[in-house]
Amino acid sequence: MQKVVSQGEWLAARKEFLAREKAFTRERDALSEARRKLPAVGVDKEYVFEGPQGPVALADLFAGKRQLIVYHLMFDPADDAACPHCSFVVDSIASGLVHLQARDTAFVAISRAPVAKIEAFRKRMGWTFPWVSSFGNSFNYDFHVTLDASKGSTTYNYAPWEHEGEMPGLSVFIRDGKRILHSYSTYMRGLDIFMSPYHLLDATPMGRNEADGIMSWVRYHDEYEAAPKAPAACCAD
Numbered sequence: 001m002q003k004v005v006s007q008g009e010w011l012a013a014r015k016e017f018l019a020r021e022k023a024f025t026r027e028r029d030a031l032s033e034a035r036r037k038l039p040a041v042g043v044d045k046e047y048v049f050e051g052p053q054g055p056v057a058l059a060d061l062f063a064g065k066r067q068l069i070v071y072h073l074m075f076d077p078a079d080d081a082a083c084p085h086c087s088f089v090v091d092s093i094a095s096g097l098v099h100l101q102a103r104d105t106a107f108v109a110i111s112r113a114p115v116a117k118i119e120a121f122r123k124r125m126g127w128t129f130p131w132v133s134s135f136g137n138s139f140n141y142d143f144h145v146t147l148d149a150s151k152g153s154t155t156y157n158y159a160p161w162e163h164e165g166e167m168p169g170l171s172v173f174i175r176d177g178k179r180i181l182h183s184y185s186t187y188m189r190g191l192d193i194f195m196s197p198y199h200l201l202d203a204t205p206m207g208r209n210e211a212d213g214i215m216s217w218v219r220y221h222d223e224y225e226a227a228p229k230a231p232a233a234c235c236a237d
């Protein structure tokens with residue numbers, strides 16, 4: 001329980017904390033600027049995905065925009081639903097996509113599940129953003145969000161990873177004329193910044209309230225009346 005104080009004491013403590021918040025904001029701005037200055041690498045493979053209307057190339061996913069943000073949405077081909085934690089992330093992103101488009105930036109989710117399963121789950125969730133299947137190409141392995149030693153994909157979050165299977169991530173691409181460049185990818189806790197409900201909870205006295213495990217409380221947004229726990233957290237580091 002928080003300490004209860006007078007208005008004057010509260011204001012003094014709040015102003016002291018504000019100095020820390022401002023320092024954090026300035027450091028975050030500096031980090032964002034440094035991120036924008038990272039080098040990029042050319043994407044030389046001709047990736048072709050399967051969309052609801054048929055095959056679609058990586059260049060097509062830009063939808064006429066200069067930049068493209070890809071969310072690597074965990075959805076194993078053997079499953080009938082995407083990861084609930086990834087679903088939490090894209091729930092947080094989906095409502096703001098019109099604003100990204102206004103800044104010359106497209107967004108797409110990419111998963112290895114077949115299109116029929118993707119479309120069924122999309123309909124259930126009510127999502128309207130573009131979402132394509134990478135089952136027929138090496139995209140997930142090349143960007144280290146499907147780990148499989150037989151495919152040469154054994155690192156995650158830029159370090160060796162002992163487990164195999166689907167993992168979450170976000171990648172950013174930019175067009176330089178006709179050439180596509182990969183500028184950035186982030187994984188694990190690097191995805192935290194995209195989860196707006198978490199940052200609203202961070203402003204409350206109870207915070208994220210996750211003593212029983214990171215993201216242990218997260219459900220599909222149509223299942224919050226149900227009791228079963230979500231799978232073990234995949235974004236703890």
